Amino acid sequence: MIVQARxxxxxxxxxxxxxxxxxxxMVGGGQLARMTHxxxxxxxxxxxxxxxxPQDSAAQxxxxxxxxxxxxxxTLRAFAQGCDVITFDHxxxxxxxxxxxxxxxxxxxxxxxxLVHAQDKGVMRAKLMEIDVPCPRHRIVADPADVExxxxxxxxxxxxxxxxRGGYDGKGVWVVxxxxxxxxxxxxxxxxxxxxxxxxxxxxxxNVVRSPHGQAVAYPVVESIQVDGVCDTxxxxxxxxxxxxxxEAQRLALRxxxxxxxxxxxxxxxxxxRDGRILVNELAMRPHNSGHWTQxxxxxxxxxxxxxxxxxxxxxxxxxxxxxxxxxxVLGGDYPDMYxxxxxxxxxxxxxxxxxxxxxxxxxxKVGHVNxxxxxxxxxxxxxxxxxxxxxxxxxE
Amino acid sequence: MIVQARxxxxxxxxxxxxxxxxxxxMVGGGQLARMTHxxxxxxxxxxxxxxxxPQDSAAQxxxxxxxxxxxxxxTLRAFAQGCDVITFDHxxxxxxxxxxxxxxxxxxxxxxxxLVHAQDKGVMRAKLMEIDVPCPRHRIVADPADVExxxxxxxxxxxxxxxxRGGYDGKGVWVVxxxxxxxxxxxxxxxxxxxxxxxxxxxxxxNVVRSPHGQAVAYPVVESIQVDGVCDTxxxxxxxxxxxxxxEAQRLALRxxxxxxxxxxxxxxxxxxRDGRILVNELAMRPHNSGHWTQxxxxxxxxxxxxxxxxxxxxxxxxxxxxxxxxxxVLGGDYPDMYxxxxxxxxxxxxxxxxxxxxxxxxxxKVGHVNxxxxxxxxxxxxxxxxxxxxxxxxxE
Numbered sequence: 105m106i107v108q109a110r111x112x113x114x115x116x117x118x119x120x121x122x123x124x125x126x127x128x129x130m131v132g133g134g135q136l137a138r139m140t141h142x143x144x145x146x147x148x149x150x151x152x153x154x155x156x157x158p159q160d161s162a163a164q165x166x167x168x169x170x171x172x173x174x175x176x177x178x179t180l181r182a183f184a185q186g187c188d189v190i191t192f193d194h195x196x197x198x199x200x201x202x203x204x205x206x207x208x209x210x211x212x213x214x215x216x217x218x219l220v221h222a223q224d225k226g227v228m229r230a231k232l233m234e235i236d237v238p239c240p241r242h243r244i245v246a247d248p249a250d251v252e253x254x255x256x257x258x259x260x261x262x263x264x265x266x267x268x269r270g271g272y273d274g275k276g277v278w279v280v281x282x283x284x285x286x287x288x289x290x291x292x293x294x295x296x297x298x299x300x301x302x303x304x305x306x307x308x309x310x311n312v313v314r315s316p317h318g319q320a321v322a323y324p325v326v327e328s329i330q331v332d333g334v335c336d337t338x339x340x341x342x343x344x345x346x347x348x349x350x351x352e353a354q355r356l357a358l359r360x361x362x363x364x365x366x367x368x369x370x371x372x373x374x375x376x377x378r379d380g381r382i383l384v385n386e387l388a389m390r391p392h393n394s395g396h397w398t399q400x401x402x403x404x405x406x407x408x409x410x411x412x413x414x415x416x417x418x419x420x421x422x423x424x425x426x427x428x429x430x431x432x433x434v435l436g437g438d439y440p441d442m443y444x445x446x447x448x449x450x451x452x453x454x455x456x457x458x459x460x461x462x463x464x465x466x467x468x469x470k471v472g473h474v475n476x477x478x479x480x481x482x483x484x485x486x487x488x489x490x491x492x493x494x495x496x497x498x499x500x501e
Numbered sequence: 502m503i504v505q506a507r508x509x510x511x512x513x514x515x516x517x518x519x520x521x522x523x524x525x526x527m528v529g530g531g532q533l534a535r536m537t538h539x540x541x542x543x544x545x546x547x548x549x550x551x552x553x554x555p556q557d558s559a560a561q562x563x564x565x566x567x568x569x570x571x572x573x574x575x576t577l578r579a580f581a582q583g584c585d586v587i588t589f590d591h592x593x594x595x596x597x598x599x600x601x602x603x604x605x606x607x608x609x610x611x612x613x614x615x616l617v618h619a620q621d622k623g624v625m626r627a628k629l630m631e632i633d634v635p636c637p638r639h640r641i642v643a644d645p646a647d648v649e650x651x652x653x654x655x656x657x658x659x660x661x662x663x664x665x666r667g668g669y670d671g672k673g674v675w676v677v678x679x680x681x682x683x684x685x686x687x688x689x690x691x692x693x694x695x696x697x698x699x700x701x702x703x704x705x706x707x708n709v710v711r712s713p714h715g716q717a718v719a720y721p722v723v724e725s726i727q728v729d730g731v732c733d734t735x736x737x738x739x740x741x742x743x744x745x746x747x748x749e750a751q752r753l754a755l756r757x758x759x760x761x762x763x764x765x766x767x768x769x770x771x772x773x774x775r776d777g778r779i780l781v782n783e784l785a786m787r788p789h790n791s792g793h794w795t796q797x798x799x800x801x802x803x804x805x806x807x808x809x810x811x812x813x814x815x816x817x818x819x820x821x822x823x824x825x826x827x828x829x830x831v832l833g834g835d836y837p838d839m840y841x842x843x844x845x846x847x848x849x850x851x852x853x854x855x856x857x858x859x860x861x862x863x864x865x866x867k868v869g870h871v872n873x874x875x876x877x878x879x880x881x882x883x884x885x886x887x888x889x890x891x892x893x894x895x896x897x898e
Contacts, residue, residue: 125840125859142542145535145562146796148840148857148869165542167562399543403852418847425822443522443545450815455800460545462522472545 125149126415127186131174132193133160135461135470136391136407139399140193141166143407149415154183161461162193177201184210191368191414192390195222196270213316213367213414214389221364222389225297226268235363237356238383240375241300244268248286254298264299265289277333302383304375308342309394310357313369313409313419320361321409321422322354323402328373328394334470337488338431340397340424343481345376353382360387369410371395393433393473398422400457400475401429426477432488434472436465437497442472449474449491456491522546523812524583528571529590530557532858532867533788533804536796537590538563540804546812551580558858559590574598581607588765588811589787592619593667610713610764610811611786618761619786622694623665632760634753635780637772638697641665648683651695661696662686674730699780701772705739706791707754710766710806710816717758718806718819719751720799725770725791731867734885735828737794737821740878742773750779757784766807768792790830790870795819797854797872798826823874829885831869833862834894839869845898846871846888853888 133155371392404420530552768789801817
């Protein structure tokens with residue numbers, strides 16, 4: 105028998121009697137939403153999606169899908185009706201829209217006051233400086249001549265330029281060697297942040313999850329290996345990282361989460377410098393590529409913990425389940441049929457964990473990732489790299 | 502851009518270009534379908550569901566849901582269009598309908614020739630005897646007087662009576678102490694199988710997965726603890742089971758899968774007798790309650806391997822990830838709001854893995870399960886029992 109039941113937030117919907125589990129509304133239909141839905145299924149929660157198209161990665165696998173434009177406030181408001189909380193697959197919802205939803209009484213997690221730091225790199229840098237978090241030298245620059253002055257203030261060129269809003273995966277980022285090279289960054293008319301090009305040994309990520317009542321958990325610090333500005337491989341934990349620097353990175357991420365009022369998953373991308381310091385590169389307030397290893401390598405995945413956090417449930421154990429876990433992104437190659445590559449990959453490695461996003465294959469596009477784990481790091485890395493390369497088509501045996 | 506793409510089986514559907522992943526059609530919208538969908542998401546496959554209602558457990562979380570009656574051949578035929586393979590959440594689809602789908606050219610996995618052994622206990626017993634698999638003494642009985650004769654042929658009463666079709670979780674099963682007590686079993690007009698009441702030490706389950714090309718994997722043999730005829734707790738691996746008996750049980754299950762032509766997951770429920778033998782109790786050709794522990798306790802879950810098998814993909818590693826994994830079923834109690842119990846359960850045990858089915862809470866109904874794992878069996882059992890009891894409402898602190 106189906107009757108009208110009442111959700112936690114007192115909203116009526118048609119559901120079996122007694123099923124009073126909350127509704128999590130997620131804005132954005134990408135792979136992060138897809139994997140968040142997957143992680144939410146065991147919790148028995150309802151998952152509602154606002155997706156750009158019915159074919160988006162998450163829309164293919166979820167039941168309650170609203171197709172609409174997240175930039176339109178009326179669409180967002182209609183979507184939020186019947187949701188107990190709103191969270192995000194990406195940072196692109198206009199901050200003022202989030203404030204409007206909050207004014208409507210809808211919990212938005214992370215809230216606009218936190219999320220603005222992941223939306224605007226200028227705001228992020230100003231806040232991190234205010235709370236004494238180590239960052240690369242930086243300032244907002246006005247024009248190419250100002251970039252030249254910024255360079256002269258420090259060790260000179262090269263300088264990294266970033267539009268303060270809208271960049272990701274190397275887009276909206278330029279490494280320039282002189283003032284003339286800086287022109288492109290100013291073409292979009294968006295404020296531009298200049299940063300020193302840090303002489304780093306490697307990139308790390310410190311991922312934490314924080315709930316509204318202030319509980320927080322820290323995942324092991326990972327090493328993130330970029331190729332052409334896109335994350336290629338993540339190794340958990342970061343090999344050879346000193347316990348001191350690891351603890352420092354975790355403490356730093358927990359402090360950023362607290363000071364910025366983050367709710368949900370926070371990824372703090374870090375540079376490990378040649379002289380043994382860590383500097384904050386970027387922040388992401390949502391499940392993040394550097395945390396995909398947790399699906400198969402941690403007791404509780406970043407996706408499950410993100411859901412728990414936005415619902416203000418106690419968080420799950422973030423500890424690793426294996427000595428080493430490696431994640432390798434699967435990028436699109438020239439060959440569109442990745443499914444037929446499963447035969448080789450699965451037969452070669454019965455322990456391989458494939459995570460595909462249901463995305464159209466385009467060269468260079470992230471269409472999935474693989475996780476491997478075990479005791480021997482070289483072996484674990486080789487298995488992940490082989491599978492990712494074979495799926496992409498760059499390895500053919 | 503969305504265009505008409507072609508699936509593996511050459512059927513056209515609207516999907517992004519190049520996404521040629523197969524469509525798995527599952528008949529039945531229960532929790533097994535829900536968890537199969539969850540396990541299929543990472544593989545990037547499409548999952549299509551034939552569900553009795555739009556509120557069924559799996560229908561709540563899947564995108565492509567057809568609501569219809571699996572007993573109606575036209576409904577099944579329409580559902581099968583666009584599916585690359587048909588598989589099952591339950592054994593109740595009429596065998597002749599499965600043959601009709603096969604005649605239409607739709608791969609049905611497991612196929613009717615295998616599935617009939619899980620549908621009809623008479624057929625199952627006859628086949629197991631034919632291939633020399635040890636079973637309790639049994640025969641089809643005609644009436645209560647015949648039950649008395651069956652008892653007299655062996656050690657007398659009690660005798661177990663089972664309708665050959667339609668029983669599950671203790672339904673359609675009677676333990677009778679005399680001929681008069683046998684009357685109920687004959688009321689449905691379904692043929693009745695009589696079996697000796699085995700003097701067993703405990704119940705075990707040997708779970709295997711087999712693919713059409715003949716690859717098979719065996720999970721560790723588990724102990725299954727029943728309460729009131731319903732599975733209460735599963736311990737993986739079965740504590741204190743001798744390596745010899747464990748290997749014998751695995752070999753037996755692999756042989757049954759091969760001889761019966763099973764494709765997908767096969768659960769072989771076993772009695773371990775007081776004199777150290779194993780006898781087959783029941784067969785299930787689908788993911789099974791005795792394999793739920795694999796979601797958190799094995800490298801590849803039974804659901805993921807069932808999907809891989811029905812698609813004839815290489816199977817995943819069935820090995821355990823922890824020394825001990827315990828599954829405890831969550832039954833409905835008097836208190837319908839299980840969600841609020843999450844606070845206590847999650848705060849008490851950050852490593853607890855909850856799996857809820859989105860089902861209306863009714864006393865005694867399976868509405869979810871929990872998994873725990875670790876090195877200390879007593880601790881792992883206590884954690885699972887506490888969480889399951891607290892969610893049900895029989896433990897209040």
